[in-house]
Amino acid sequence: MSGVTMNKVIKRYGETQVIHGIDLEIEDGEFCVFVGPSGCGKSTLLRMVAGLEETTEGQMHIGTRNVTKMDPAERGVAMVFQTYALYPHMTVAENMGFGLKMNGHPRAEIDAKVGEASRILKLDDYLKRKPAALSGGQRQRVAIGRAIVRGPEVFLFDEPLSNLDAELRVEMRVEIARLHREIGATMIYVTHDQVEAMTLADKIVVLKSGYIAQVGAPMDLYRDPDNKFVAGFIGSPAMNFVAGEIGSDRIAVPGLGVDVPAPTSGTTGQKVEVGLRPEHIELVAGDTHVVELTEALGGVSYAYLASKASGERVVVEERGDERVREGQEVGITFEPNRIYAFDATSEQRVR
Numbered sequence: 001m002s003g004v005t006m007n008k009v010i011k012r013y014g015e016t017q018v019i020h021g022i023d024l025e026i027e028d029g030e031f032c033v034f035v036g037p038s039g040c041g042k043s044t045l046l047r048m049v050a051g052l053e054e055t056t057e058g059q060m061h062i063g064t065r066n067v068t069k070m071d072p073a074e075r076g077v078a079m080v081f082q083t084y085a086l087y088p089h090m091t092v093a094e095n096m097g098f099g100l101k102m103n104g105h106p107r108a109e110i111d112a113k114v115g116e117a118s119r120i121l122k123l124d125d126y127l128k129r130k131p132a133a134l135s136g137g138q139r140q141r142v143a144i145g146r147a148i149v150r151g152p153e154v155f156l157f158d159e160p161l162s163n164l165d166a167e168l169r170v171e172m173r174v175e176i177a178r179l180h181r182e183i184g185a186t187m188i189y190v191t192h193d194q195v196e197a198m199t200l201a202d203k204i205v206v207l208k209s210g211y212i213a214q215v216g217a218p219m220d221l222y223r224d225p226d227n228k229f230v231a232g233f234i235g236s237p238a239m240n241f242v243a244g245e246i247g248s249d250r251i252a253v254p255g256l257g258v259d260v261p262a263p264t265s266g267t268t269g270q271k272v273e274v275g276l277r278p279e280h281i282e283l284v285a286g287d288t289h290v291v292e293l294t295e296a297l298g299g300v301s302y303a304y305l306a307s308k309a310s311g312e313r314v315v316v317e318e319r320g321d322e323r324v325r326e327g328q329e330v331g332i333t334f335e336p337n338r339i340y341a342f343d344a345t346s347e348q349r350v351r
């Protein structure tokens, strides 16, 4: 097994640069998730690790091997795609063993490896079926089984759960986490879904427009975002942002109805966006905000407030049994240390 190292990795399609000099260290055995909105470059970066896209500049290492110019087959990686890419005329067992068969491995070895993969993935009862007779989740298991059978140093997953319905996605997410625990291989996983990223990753790489916005453990990104992009992307519902201006030792934030302590590195007069997560706000008696809408999800509900001073929207998560009504006037309260400040222009954190 091996980690993956990228040094100043760049991808250009003709004149258009889409990956802008990525430096990244993925440890041996780590579950690393590339996450970001559509078009941020996460699939391209994954395909560059696989060798399916050429690396225009920079170096890519798997373990100690420089794989930058290697063919996909030489890199010791196996990729699982969103579309499964199974052979329809082959059984589950044949699909899983096909790569080894093509490479001339003996029958007994193939059977043993397919047997082991099907045990891990609970596919034993389906080995003789064709893909058409499987559910979406089972097909994706077969695609993962095909990767396991090849015994790669690094597993690459490209949005593997996107074609599954919500319930199955949760089930397969748990399966993939279990698979990683059981086989302990390095895994790189691409998704646009921050919940998948938070629940699966040891390390999350948040990408924005071909740059790394931040790298870190899931809870570190949640607690300590470096910029407004990461703050808004990680966490659901998203962090609230309201405009503020730093004074001598307080930030005036009309949209929250109160001043908050200014960060030490801020300067007087600096325009900021103040961030506050819905789960860190409590509703209290008051008249600074009006409830525009409520959404009850069962265990939690969300109150969408409008600030009477600024018109800005603030979302509040409620967990108790008492719920506010639309049209009601309320106040809000929160622990001052739950506040984040981001420069209004650069969107970088002001600490």
Ligand code: ADP
Residues within 6 Å of the ligand: 013, 016, 018, 036, 037, 038, 039, 040, 041, 042, 043, 044, 045
């Ligand atoms: P993501 O996986 O994050 O949705 P992609 O890696 O697919 O994003 O794409 C990143 C950027 O590269 C996008 O702007 C996309 O339009 C561009 N891109 C991807 N493939 C090509 C290509 N073959 N030619 C030109 N541009 C491409």
